[in-house]
Amino acid sequence: MSLLDELKWRGMIQDIMPGTAEQLAKEMTAGYIGFDPTADSLHIGSLVPILLLVHLQRAGHRPIALVGGATGMVGDPSGKSEERNLLDEQTLQHNLKGIRIQLEKYLDFGSSSPNAALMVNNYDWFREIHFLDFIRDVGKHITVNYMMAKDSVKKRLEGSGGMSFTEFSYQLVQGYDFYWLYKNRQCRLQMGGSDQWGNITTGAELIRRKEGGEAFAFTCPLLTKSDGGKFGKTEKGNIWLDPRKTSPYQFYQFWLNAADEDAAKWIRIFTFLSRGEIEDLIRQQEKNPAERIIQKTLARELTIFIHGQAEYESALETTAKLFSASGSMETLSEEDLHAMEGIVKSAFSRNRLQAGVDVISFLADTGILPSKGEARKMIQNGGVRINRGKIEDVQFQVDSHLLLHDKYILVQKGKKNFYLVEAG
RNA sequence: GGGCAAGUAGUCAAGUGGCCAACGACAACAGACUGUAAAUCUGUUCUCUUCGGAGUUCGGUGGUUCGAAUCCAUCCUUGCCCA
Numbered sequence: 001m002s003l004l005d006e007l008k009w010r011g012m013i014q015d016i017m018p019g020t021a022e023q024l025a026k027e028m029t030a031g032y033i034g035f036d037p038t039a040d041s042l043h044i045g046s047l048v049p050i051l052l053l054v055h056l057q058r059a060g061h062r063p064i065a066l067v068g069g070a071t072g073m074v075g076d077p078s079g080k081s082e083e084r085n086l087l088d089e090q091t092l093q094h095n096l097k098g099i100r101i102q103l104e105k106y107l108d109f110g111s112s113s114p115n116a117a118l119m120v121n122n123y124d125w126f127r128e129i130h131f132l133d134f135i136r137d138v139g140k141h142i143t144v145n146y147m148m149a150k151d152s153v154k155k156r157l158e159g160s161g162g163m164s165f166t167e168f169s170y171q172l173v174q175g176y177d178f179y180w181l182y183k184n185r186q187c188r189l190q191m192g193g194s195d196q197w198g199n200i201t202t203g204a205e206l207i208r209r210k211e212g213g214e215a216f217a218f219t220c221p222l223l224t225k226s227d228g229g230k231f232g233k234t235e236k237g238n239i240w241l242d243p244r245k246t247s248p249y250q251f252y253q254f255w256l257n258a259a260d261e262d263a264a265k266w267i268r269i270f271t272f273l274s275r276g277e278i279e280d281l282i283r284q285q286e287k288n289p290a291e292r293i294i295q296k297t298l299a300r301e302l303t304i305f306i307h308g309q310a311e312y313e314s315a316l317e318t319t320a321k322l323f324s325a326s327g328s329m330e331t332l333s334e335e336d337l338h339a340m341e342g343i344v345k346s347a348f349s350r351n352r353l354q355a356g357v358d359v360i361s362f363l364a365d366t367g368i369l370p371s372k373g374e375a376r377k378m379i380q381n382g383g384v385r386i387n388r389g390k391i392e393d394v395q396f397q398v399d400s401h402l403l404l405h406d407k408y409i410l411v412q413k414g415k416k417n418f419y420l421v422e423a424g
Numbered sequence: 425g426g427g428c429a430a431g432u433a434g435u436c437a438a439g440u441g442g443c444c445a446a447c448g449a450c451a452a453c454a455g456a457c458u459g460u461a462a463a464u465c466u467g468u469u470c471u472c473u474u475c476g477g478a479g480u481u482c483g484g485u486g487g488u489u490c491g492a493a494u495c496c497a498u499c500c501u502u503g504c505c506c507a
Binding site for chain 2: 253256257258259260261263289290291292295319322323371372373374376377378380381382383384394413414415416
């Protein structure tokens, strides 16, 4: 199966330029994707582009990961209804470094293989370019009419927020990236999210007009959730790839909690399982949806891919212990509790516990809930459990006899948010 | 520089002198039901609280008034039109 056919049945192709398939069949092709340095870690929204590069490399082509040191200074207006804040250079450098380290984990940059991945920073070439040169050599080839016809621009012109010249120019800047890579790295292909289509075609247009060259592109659909929510966001914010920002346990839980409909879609996109294996899983899911076989497989594959086997196993173990219906608190050993990586831990004074303290102060002081008022409301709503027992009374006293192994108290806020309080 | 319009909670958006911590929608969180789903129903969502209340809000500042999101002045920001 060709790369494009493979990506197609996985549901990873939205738009594609004619001739792309022929180009990929003809020779080893270098293809690039740009990553936005708006944070010092990639989050799961960037996972699809990463996987596109991985697929590209597996099919024997050369992936190029571009980090946007220059474009990050301008700000991509695509999908944004308002003008963006610009990043200062120091933050930018910090973010670039973090992203670089992560990308190195998923792509093979070993220089020995003929299709080793490349990493480039577009600031390296933009640093040298002067404004006048740019508007003469690049701006001359693209008409304003062409630029205004882009969706990302049109929407902003129709909206009430306006658009600065800076953001308007963005597509030219990104377009130039493609041109530069075409000229200097023999890059013939650009990929990205479908929101990038406008920027990508500007690049291809530039290559055509300036060099008479041919460039290709395809985009993948932007992920949505079946309930219309934003993909990759939870109540705790983004799901990051960096284990210091999102623990492997939380990462595992995110995928495990996918809606059935989403899980079936996502498992094709995010795992490398074969078509047969996936269809098999879907059949099993239909037979017994409560088993959530797809979610479990999805969570397993991804946690291993991002964090490794060991982290997956400990996330799975923590999950089993926290959620197993039969497991009473007594079955949790001290080691079990201690090893629960990823659930939030906080400390509480042992002396105060011995004296006894009301739940409300306890919840507020451990930071599990932000204030006493909220702690009270949450208890009245029935949303707090201590050592698995629901707290019904706001007067409830917390004291040292609740300590498990004379050391820990397990607090639940809602069904899925666990906190381990350690007496110290 | 001139004319017009707008700025209200996470977002959208009502409110045009007291009944306003501010209708509603969305979103989010929690509960029930379930499969750690979805859908549905219920509660909560400015901050703090000893649950009695208290404090700070409607772009900023100043004013009128017993009383201002609401009236006036001024400044800031944004959009549209003209130069």
